[in-house]
Amino acid sequence: MSYYDPLETRDPDEREDDLMDKLARQVAHAKETTSHYFHTLAGINPFEVVTREALARLPLTRKRDLIELQKKSPPFGGLNSLPRHNARRVFASPGPIYEMQGKELDPWRMARVLYAAGFRNGDLIHNCFSYHFTPGAFIFEGGARKLGCSVFPGGTGQTEQQVQAIADLRPEGYVGTPSFLRIIVEKAEELGADVSSLRKASVSGEALPGVTRDWLRERGITVRQCYATADIGAIAYETDAEEGLVVEEGLLVEIVRPGTGDPVAPGEVGEVVVTTFNPDYPLIRFATGDLSALMPGRSPCGRSNIRLRGWMGRADQTTKVKGMFVHPEQLADLARRHPEIHRMRLVVDNPGGQDRMVLHCEIEAGSEALDKAVVASLREVTKLRGEVAFCAPGGLLNDGEGGAGSGVDGSVLWRLRPFLPALLVLFALPVVARAAELLPSAQLLRSQPERLAPGRCVIYGEGGAGLAVAEYFVRGRVVAARLEERRLAACPEAAGQSVEQSSREEFNRLLLARPCVSSERYARDVQLAIVRLRVDQWETPYARRAANAGRLYRGMFIDRQLKEGMEIELEADLLGACEE
Secondary structure, eight states: OOOSSGGGGSOHHHHHHHHHHHHHHHHHHHHHHOHHHHHHTTTOOGGGOOSHHHHTTSOOEEGGGHHHHHHHSTTTTTOOSSOGGGOSEEEEETTTEEEEEOSSSOTTOHHHHHHHTTOOTTOEEEEOSOOSSSSHHHHHHHHHHHHTOEEEEOOSSOHHHHHHHHHHHOOSEEEEOHHHHHHHHHHHHHHTOOOTTOOEEEEOSSOOOHHHHHHHHHTTOEEEEEEEETTTEEEEEOOTTOSSEEEOTTEEEEEEOTTSOOBOOTTOOEEEEEEEOOSSSOOSSEEEEEEEOEESSOOTTSOOSOEEOOOOOBSSSOEEETTEEEOHHHHHHHHHHOTTOOEEEEEEEOGGGSOEEEEEEEOSOOOHHHHHHHHHHHHHHHSSOOEEEEEOTTOSOOOSSSOEEEOSTTOEEEEOOOSSOOOSSSSOOOSSOTTOEEOHHHHHHHHOGGGGOTTOEEEEEEOSTTOSSSOEEEEEEEEEEEEEEEEEOBOOOOTTOOTTTSOHHHHHHHHHHOSOBSSGGGOEEEEEEEEEEEEEEEEOOOOGGGGGTSSEETTEETTEEOOTTOEEEEEGGGOEEOOO
């Protein structure tokens, strides 16, 4: 196994001591050099902030507050220690939110991420992040140049030209969104162009669905995911193990209870909060708005830093479309422009692998002129193309999916929480495919993560009508819970047979395929929550008809002998809480 530097495999206690030493210095530096932290950390002795407990007592700087902070103290909200005229570059993300690149070539620490994705000194990288306004392309380019790679600034769009450049220049790898990489490869296949030089990719900006990863792997391209933001740069990255996202060495990451700054217990879902050690743009307890959880143990790749499970929701009402954030404030602006709109909901889905944004509006009466005007306003305020759909007053249900925020002039802004909204300020925290159908188990994990927290006692039971026994069960403790993307395919069948007539092998095949659909025409991508539990008690009575009754049979779980301490996995909504 090859590593970028020895920091990746150092003893965790050594890493923690180093982080705490850097923390005190950074707090002192931020207080001394930035107006924001001079005021917000007033009364704090920096050199007492040498533990995570002390860090947890400091206030959060929230992502959603940056727009207002920058309005009050332009251009960077008083968060910069480096004067604007000394910055290497200045960027603008949707909002607008302004960011700066300091004096360093790679202040975003992307070289380590690219190394983990397989890039090496001398490689040519085809960079398909945007070079316009936002820092995405420069974040990856800075890491590539530090690593010793050359960069082709492909940018976005112009698919045929991208194919031509790859065919001519023969780059070793790609950085950009996974969906655009697939579009490029599909176009190359259509044109008969040779893009086989592409062997590796580091992707962000959106989710990497399993079907896309597999499709690209079949064509010889190994893809690794990255979690980064425009403000922070790289936060965590995928390794060869493909088990979670390893936190970057130059950061201090906390998981806190949303709405508070209080750290959650290990393994619990909470908001990702990051402290950076960038001297030019120090961020202390920067709340990203992303929900995730820490994974137990060390990565099989050998890296010893903590790992994030991946995206598990949003702690605010910001969403992402085509790699760009859409903020509630932008929709408030749109509402002010069109007072005839009573309420609105922004719905983001991903049909055919392409983000689609539809603004649903309650109005008294629609018209073609109003439709065109709202579409134009939507594009102007978000810098994105979108559609508009009108409905009568009361047509948008208050269903609690996205929560409500106060609008302007009495309007209420609604957003249907997309199945995988973009969750990064710049890039998406990758786990599961955006717009995959959200199954009840996934809803449970998102809405009530405490029910599935490690250590909780859960029980799975079978029994009732049609069974020979009243009840049989397996009981255990939650080890971990995760969101999983799965292709919902047609259920296996035993032609002409009822369930009771099926063999155990046939029935087990059906159990392992669930959830499934009755026909391939209904196949679709889904998100579900899988819970791993450690078995401590069970009851599976012997009964002839129980052979095909369910997952439990004769002291077994789908043909595995039940033993105390063994671990099994079930969908979250199959489990109930124990009576303790």
